[in-house]
Amino acid sequence: MENATVLIVGAGGRENTLAEAYLDSKHVKRVIIAPGNDFIPYSLKERYPDKEIIIEKDCNLKDRDSLLNIAEFYSLDLIDIAPEGPLESGLVDVLEDRGYNVFGPTQKASKIESDKIWSRLFMERHNIPSPLFGFFDDTDKAEKYVEDIYSGKEDSLLYVKASGLCGGKGAIRVENIEEAYTAIKQMKTFGDSGKSFVIEEGIIGEEFSVFAISDGINYKILGWAQDNKTLYDKGKGPNTGGMGCHSPALVASSIMDPIEDNLIAPVIKGMEKEGVPFKGILYLGGMLTKDGVKVIEFNARLGDPEAQVILPGLQCDYYELVQACIKGNLNDFNLKTDGKTRVCVVGAAKGYPDNPIKGCKITGLDDAGIMDDINIYGAGIEVRNNKLYTSGGRVFNIVAEGKDIIDAGKKAYDAIARVDIEGNNLHYRTDIGGSDVDRILA
Secondary structure, three states: OOOOOEEEEEHEEEHHOOOOOOOOHEEEEEEEEOOOOOOHHHHHHOOOOOOOEOOOOOEOOEEEEHHHHHHHOOOOEEEEEEHHHHHHHHHHHHHHOOOOOOEOOOOOOHHHHHHHHHHHHHHHHOOOOOOOEEEEHHHHHHHHHHHHHHOOOOOOOEEEEEEEOOOOOOOEOHHHHHHHHHHHHHHHHHHHHHHEEEEEOOOOOOOEEEEEEEOOOOEEEEEEEEEEEEHHHHHHHOOOOOEEEEEHHHHOOOOOHHHHHHHHHHHHHHHHHHOOOOOOEEEEEEEEEEOOEEEEEEEEEOOOOOOHHHHHHEOOOHHHHHHHHHHHOHHHHOOEOOOOOEEEEEEOOOOOOOOOOOOOEEEOOOOOOOOOOOOEEEEOHHHHHHOEEEOOOOOEEEEEEEEEEHHHHHHHHHOOOOOOEEEOEOOHHHHHHHHHHHHHHH
């Protein structure tokens, strides 16, 4: 296929990275991002002068019909559904029924992410190592469950998690009975997503993320990373959508065989066996514990900001890779990576994640973007008269590549030091990749 048109559904830095990956393909002539963000064409038009980049803002990721209208307006060769919300809504199913070429798991398959109770029970059925858990839709029964746990051990670590999608913010860490009561009550604040919830043991160890692409039968590993979810350094503060990451994460590099054998392969095989083949990108959130590798969670799509450090390392045509996946030819595809280390630092507006400050002028981002080995991916950015302003919580991603974590990290922080948000309203973590820096220095 030459002169292909690709529609990417999504809005943030992940979608900016996907647009770049598709524009790099010799097959792709036009990329449409719905709803996208202003920074995508701002940053990519000069690099791809012979290709067309369209932002379709007249849609809503929570309104399936608005996305279908955009699909029907264009003559499309591929639709890539990037975020979890449209996957949960069954957008892939509807588009496939209408004859479109779509990349992403079906509504049933995406339950591996969108329904934590279903996901935990699936792991249990297929003997995938994961925490002990209970699930509830009744507050009284949940409180009795945690009372029994804390009567035996007063300082038990637990997580109370809304069963449905909450933008990465539905998991609450608790360390005593009073915190557990509060977290159970807090589930109501997540609306329908929190009507049922999981209470699971808190496993101890070091976290990692692994990304696999699957055609429903076969899979290949795209890469692995380590995300930093909390707002502040050293795991402090509230959970966010992600404040930065690095790849490859050394914690996973030496244990990929058990990760694949015990955590990835059983999902692909198990879902096929249950008649719900997983076609798309499987995101494993795992942990290395004293008892081996265990699952924290599975997601049904690329992570954000992990996509920003995984996709640029692929040394193959991404359009061809996705088409091979859709057609069931993944085993024949030669997937290569460049072996470089990448660090992504997320620049957020102060007030994120609750009330980010919007409308503030951003300066220095263009200067950072012309530095060697630096890429900038936009998220919450509005462009007015060729000037940049904040329009969301996570504003931009600075991604640096280097020979190792120390080299890449230094470049990333040198770059973000050039950037400012009006009123001193830029916030970012200063310890991204710190675990692997410590390993190297040790």
